[in-house]
Amino acid sequence: MENYYQPEIECASREQIQAWQDERLVKQVKHVYEHVPYYRKKMEEKGVVPEDIRSTADLHKLPFLTKDDLRQAYPYGLLATPLEDVVRIQSTSGTTGRRVVAFYTQHDIDLWDECCARAIMAAGGTKKDVVHVCYGYGLFTGGPGLNGGSHKVGSMTLPMSSGNTERQIQFMCDLGSTILCCTPSYAAYLAESINERGLRDKIKLKAGIFGAEAWTEEMRRDIEKSLGIKAYDIYGLTEISGPGVSFECSEQRGMHINEDHFIAEIIDPVTGEVLPEGEKGELVFTSITKEAFPLLRYRTRDICVLSREKCSCGRTHVRMSKPMGRSDDMMIIKGVNVFPSQIETVLLNKGYPANYQIIVNRVNNSDTLEVQVEMTPEMFSDSVTKIAAQERELVDALKAMLGIYARVRLVEPKTIARSEGKAVRVIDKRNLY
Ligand code: DLL
Numbered sequence: 001m002e003n004y005y006q007p008e009i010e011c012a013s014r015e016q017i018q019a020w021q022d023e024r025l026v027k028q029v030k031h032v033y034e035h036v037p038y039y040r041k042k043m044e045e046k047g048v049v050p051e052d053i054r055s056t057a058d059l060h061k062l063p064f065l066t067k068d069d070l071r072q073a074y075p076y077g078l079l080a081t082p083l084e085d086v087v088r089i090q091s092t093s094g095t096t097g098r099r100v101v102a103f104y105t106q107h108d109i110d111l112w113d114e115c116c117a118r119a120i121m122a123a124g125g126t127k128k129d130v131v132h133v134c135y136g137y138g139l140f141t142g143g144p145g146l147n148g149g150s151h152k153v154g155s156m157t158l159p160m161s162s163g164n165t166e167r168q169i170q171f172m173c174d175l176g177s178t179i180l181c182c183t184p185s186y187a188a189y190l191a192e193s194i195n196e197r198g199l200r201d202k203i204k205l206k207a208g209i210f211g212a213e214a215w216t217e218e219m220r221r222d223i224e225k226s227l228g229i230k231a232y233d234i235y236g237l238t239e240i241s242g243p244g245v246s247f248e249c250s251e252q253r254g255m256h257i258n259e260d261h262f263i264a265e266i267i268d269p270v271t272g273e274v275l276p277e278g279e280k281g282e283l284v285f286t287s288i289t290k291e292a293f294p295l296l297r298y299r300t301r302d303i304c305v306l307s308r309e310k311c312s313c314g315r316t317h318v319r320m321s322k323p324m325g326r327s328d329d330m331m332i333i334k335g336v337n338v339f340p341s342q343i344e345t346v347l348l349n350k351g352y353p354a355n356y357q358i359i360v361n362r363v364n365n366s367d368t369l370e371v372q373v374e375m376t377p378e379m380f381s382d383s384v385t386k387i388a389a390q391e392r393e394l395v396d397a398l399k400a401m402l403g404i405y406a407r408v409r410l411v412e413p414k415t416i417a418r419s420e421g422k423a424v425r426v427i428d429k430r431n432l433y
Contacts, residue, residue, distance in 0.1 A: 005121040009260050010315045014308075017259050017316065022055040024288035025263065029053045029062070032294055035080040038073045039065070039296065056263060059286065060274050064297045070100045070239065079103055081292045091139040092238045092337055102238050103292040109148065111289055115236075115244030115258045116149025122249045122256075122313075123207040123232040125179055127154030130204075132177035134168055134186060135212065136335070137161040141242025142212055146181040149244060155179070162186065165193050173202040180208040183335040184215035184223065184231075188365030191226040205229045211236070211243055213332040214323060214432040219365070220252075233322060239298055240285045246320055251311055254319030261289045264318060265297070266306055269327035280305045282327045283320065301328045325433045331426065333360060334367045336404050340425050343371055343406075346397045352376075355416050362430040369406040371398065377413050 012020075030050045032039050042063040043049070052061055070078065079086070081103075088104040104112070120131065131150035135142025143161055150157040158177060160168055168190060171177065180187060187210050194200055205227055211234035223231045235255050236245035245262055246255035257264050266281040267274055275281045283300045287293075302323040311319060331338045340358055347356055355374035360367065373394070379387070387410055394408040417424070 005118065007314070010118065010256070010317060012260075012316060014316060018056070020260050021263055021288060024260075025056055025059065025286065026050075026053060028286070028288045028294055029296065031291075032080055032296055036078055038069070038077045039063075042069075059263065059265065059297070062286075062297050064272065064284065064299050065295050066299050067100060067239075067301075074099070075101050078295070079292060080294055081105055086292050088144075089139075090141045090144065090238055090242060100238060102241070104241075105291045108241070108290050108292050111261055112145060112241040112244060113148030113152045115241065115247075115261065116145045117152035118149075118258065119209060119232070119234050119244050119247030120146070120149050120153050120155070120179065122247055122315075123179060123209050123230070124250070125150070125153050125155055125207070129153070129155040129178045130158065130176055131155040131179045131181065132158045132160060132168075132172055132175075132205075134160045134162055134180070134182040134190075135243075140335075141236065141238050142181075142183075142335075145236070145242040145244055146209065150179075150181075165190065169194055169197065169199060172205070173199060176204045178204055178206050180205050180227075180229070182208075182210065183212050184210040184219055185213065185334065185362070185365050185367060187223050187227070187231070188219065191223055192364065195226055200226075200228070203227070207232060209234050209247070212335050216432060222365075235320065235323070237300060237302075239293075239295055240287055240300075241290065245285065249311065249313035249315055251313050253311070254307055254321055256311070256315045256317040256319055257306075259317045262287055264306060264320065266304065267299075269301075269303070277306055277308060280324065283323075299327075301326050301330065303327055323433070329426070331360060331428065333369050333402075334404050336402065338369070338402055338404070342401050343398065344425075346394070346401050347371075347373055350394060350397060352394075356425070357416050358426045360426065360428045360430060367430070369404065370409065371406050372409045372411050372416060374413055374416050375410050379410070380413055 033050045046063045048061050085105045086103045087106050090102050092100040133146045137143030147159055187208055208229050208231045220231050232248040234243050234247045236243040246257040248255050263286040265284040267284050269282040283302045283304045285298050286296050303325040304323055305321045307319045329340055352373050357372045359370040391408045391410055398406040
């Protein structure tokens with residue numbers, strides 16, 4: 001099949017979507033109960049058996065899964081198929097300690113590719129396109145996901161991966177890339193570099209598929225203007241497969257969730273209660289078609305709103321808003337997931353007091369991370385050279401922990417403002433949400 005715009009699925013009636021979800025959920029719950037002792041135990045603790053789940057109306061009876069469950073069950077505790085059926089793993093970026101690892105059978109890769117193919121087609125992609133993928137390849141899902149989607153569409157795929165801006169631009173010009181896939185901040189940086197080199201007329205881009213981090217409507221307009229393209233948002237998370245869980249259509253008003261594969265709920269992040277459509281809360285996904293790593297009621301921590309309002313593109317799948325924040329303290333910096341606790345761990349391991357502040361900013365569309373750490377009075381009396389060496393050492397340790405560069409400033413004792421309540425550890429000046 002060459003055409004991955006699938007109107008019979010993407011524009012199906014609500015009744016049809018409901019019927020698919022009901023049937024697949026019942027099957028999936030049984031599959032997980034039988035093959036994942038970790039989740040079976042959670043169901044037993046809640047007094048639920050597979051027979052209690054007869055349709056999506058019963059979904060609320062199932063226990064939630066969180067990142068903590070994934071860490072506890074690391075590495076194989078949530079695997080629902082024999083290892084010999086698994087063909088791939090991917091992992092989330094920058095998590096401390098036990099990483100989050102997701103498994104895929106060939107069937108799971110195919111359905112993930114299909115979701116990404118739909119996203120590319122919704123951005124106007126066809127087999128005539130040249131799809132330039134500069135999301136990272138490797139454990140991160142961005143590169144492999146869009147790569148697979150582009151193959152399914154039949155487009156020529158450039159597996160560029162991230163970095164090496166010179167080469168990105170050269171290939172873009174020489175090979176006539178028409179669809180750019182990367183994080184929005186890298187798109188903005190590429191746009192700036194292309195315009196600085198006076199190469200805007202040499203590029204043939206028509207669309208961009210940008211996601212993996214929060215970005216504003218202003219940023220969208222800037223990128224669209226500076227590259228002369230239409231910029232589409234794409235959302236996803238490793239635990240649920242990767243990019244393509246949802247994607248924007250030409251309306252650019254929310255991202256259609258691939259409801260034949262994922263059931264979305266919005267819950268109150270404090271009480272866990274399911275909220276009615278249109279209310280803002282935490283997004284929860286249940287994957288109903290995956291084999292190897294089928295998470296039920298996985299709490300994403302992303303705060304969103306769902307809408308079933310008719311979309312003029314014809315797609316009937318529910319739309320989610322851009323994430324409006326997180327219900328935990330995870331930050332996404334340069335596309336990498338960063339928890340303040342990771343930074344604190346590095347500081348404490350190196351013998352610094354826990355008086356620190358994390359300052360995140362966006363300068364020229366690129367994220368910056370600065371960690372200010374108070375010295376003890378003894379450290380403060382050290383020579384300037386010694387202090388500079390300590391700063392360099394911390395930069396290296398943070399790079400090893402987070403995978404990204406953080407500027408480090410050791411500051412005088414008692415210069416970081418004390419708070420009367422919870423310490424203000426993070427100052428995010430990006431105003432992304
Ligand atoms: O970021 C998957 C992805 C790759 C999505 C490429 C889109 C494009 P993770 O590294 O597991 O997976 O991070 C998942 O990133 O829970 C959101 O908080 C955030 N996120 C992903 N897409 C968007 C988006 C990939 N379009 C976490 N807007 C998610 C805002 C996003 N935040």
